[in-house]
Amino acid sequence: xxxxxxxxxxxxxxxxxxxxxxxxxxxxxxxxxxxxxxxxxxxxxxxxxxxxxxxxxxxxxxxxxxxxxxxxxxxxxxxxxxxxxxxxxxxxxxxxxxxxxxxxxxxxxxxxxxxxxxxxxxxxxxxxxxxxxxxxxxxxxxxxxxxxxxxxxxxxxxxxxxxxxxxxxxxxxxxxxxxxxxxxxxxxxxxxxxxxxxxxxxxxxxxxxxxxxxxxxxxxxxxxxxxxxxxxxxxxxxxxxxxxxxxxxxxxxxxxxxxxxxxxxxxxxxxxxxxxxxxxxxxxxxxxxxxxxxxxxxxxxxxxxxxxxxxxxxxxxxxxxxxxxxxxxxxxx
Ligand code: SF4
Ligand code: SF4
Numbered sequence: 001x002x003x004x005x006x007x008x009x010x011x012x013x014x015x016x017x018x019x020x021x022x023x024x025x026x027x028x029x030x031x032x033x034x035x036x037x038x039x040x041x042x043x044x045x046x047x048x049x050x051x052x053x054x055x056x057x058x059x060x061x062x063x064x065x066x067x068x069x070x071x072x073x074x075x076x077x078x079x080x081x082x083x084x085x086x087x088x089x090x091x092x093x094x095x096x097x098x099x100x101x102x103x104x105x106x107x108x109x110x111x112x113x114x115x116x117x118x119x120x121x122x123x124x125x126x127x128x129x130x131x132x133x134x135x136x137x138x139x140x141x142x143x144x145x146x147x148x149x150x151x152x153x154x155x156x157x158x159x160x161x162x163x164x165x166x167x168x169x170x171x172x173x174x175x176x177x178x179x180x181x182x183x184x185x186x187x188x189x190x191x192x193x194x195x196x197x198x199x200x201x202x203x204x205x206x207x208x209x210x211x212x213x214x215x216x217x218x219x220x221x222x223x224x225x226x227x228x229x230x231x232x233x234x235x236x237x238x239x240x241x242x243x244x245x246x247x248x249x250x251x252x253x254x255x256x257x258x259x260x261x262x263x264x265x266x267x268x269x270x271x272x273x274x275x276x277x278x279x280x281x282x283x284x285x286x287x288x289x290x291x292x293x294x295x296x297x298x299x300x301x302x303x304x305x306x307x308x309x310x311x312x313x314x315x316x317x318x319x320x321x322x323x324x325x326x327x328x329x330x331x332x333x
Pocket of ligand 2: 251267298299
């Protein structure tokens with residue numbers, strides 16, 4: 001199965017519970033950013049995410065309150081670099097105790113020092129390694145030589161130690177799709193359990209000309225869609241079809257909510273229109289209908305996984321054909 005059975009069952013149970021409660025909008029994933037410090041300063045990252053000030057971090061209590069309040073079954077631990085978070089071990093243990101599934105999103109540089117031997121493999125823990133290309137590209141995007149080599153070595157070690165490992169690749173303007181395919185081959189040979197491929201889209205505070213327009217996204221993703229079935233991609237075929245311009249979808253910004261050192265970030269992972277420390281205020285006062293419609297100019301080129309994967313999954317309910325395709329994709333992947 002592409003997604004382990006317990007994750008699939010948890011997600012289905014979550015959706016069934018929300019349907020019984022007649023909730024139309026609800027979070028699937030919490031992006032938890034407990035700190036802004038990072039040991040890299042990648043070209044595509046906001047400066048605020050690698051301030052280097054470890055003191056500016058959420059307390060363990062604040063993190064767990066966010067997990068409880070939003071109720072999402074998936075928790076993506078990001079940052080900054082989450083392996084630098086001093087309370088990581090306890091955060092992972094307490095989140096697992098709450099029966100959530102954790103994606104530890106990391107550049108992998110410190111896995112041997114901060115995770116292996118300290119945080120044991122668990123079926124509810126996935127190590128999600130950021131890999132934006134093969135050696136030359138990845139080191140350029142990370143603005144440091146040797147990052148790719150270390151990340152690959154850490155993936156090998158993680159697999160040997162029994163961790164569930166995924167990779168996360170952002171496709172930028174300069175990314176050749178042949179390189180994405182080469183990366184798919186590499187992750188396959190490493191025995192990686194899943195690979196997320198998504199288009200890069202600029203954050204408000206980044207001005208670099210490395211992000212794709214909608215037309216560029218569609219061109220690249222048509223090619224990626226073409227070879228995707230040969231690999232364990234976790235981006236759903238429906239999402240890839242959307243990214244390739246073959247189907248249209250509304251956004252579901254509420255499906256992936258983001259909690260940071262500055263509070264709940266709204267309306268979405270990309271647009272920081274406002275931060276609030278109150279979950280209730282964030283959830284009830286964000287104009288979800290407006291952001292779903294994508295009428296804001298900042299949404300024009302966006303095909304972010306965090307906004308549209310849930311919309312793709314919702315489409316399944318309308319089409320028995322898509323339901324069968326998705327079931328086969330998960331079961332046979
Ligand atoms: S590793 Fe992640 S958080 Fe750190 S600079 Fe790179 S993209 Fe930003
Ligand atoms: S389309 Fe993109 S930028 Fe706009 S609300 Fe959705 S995720 Fe955010």
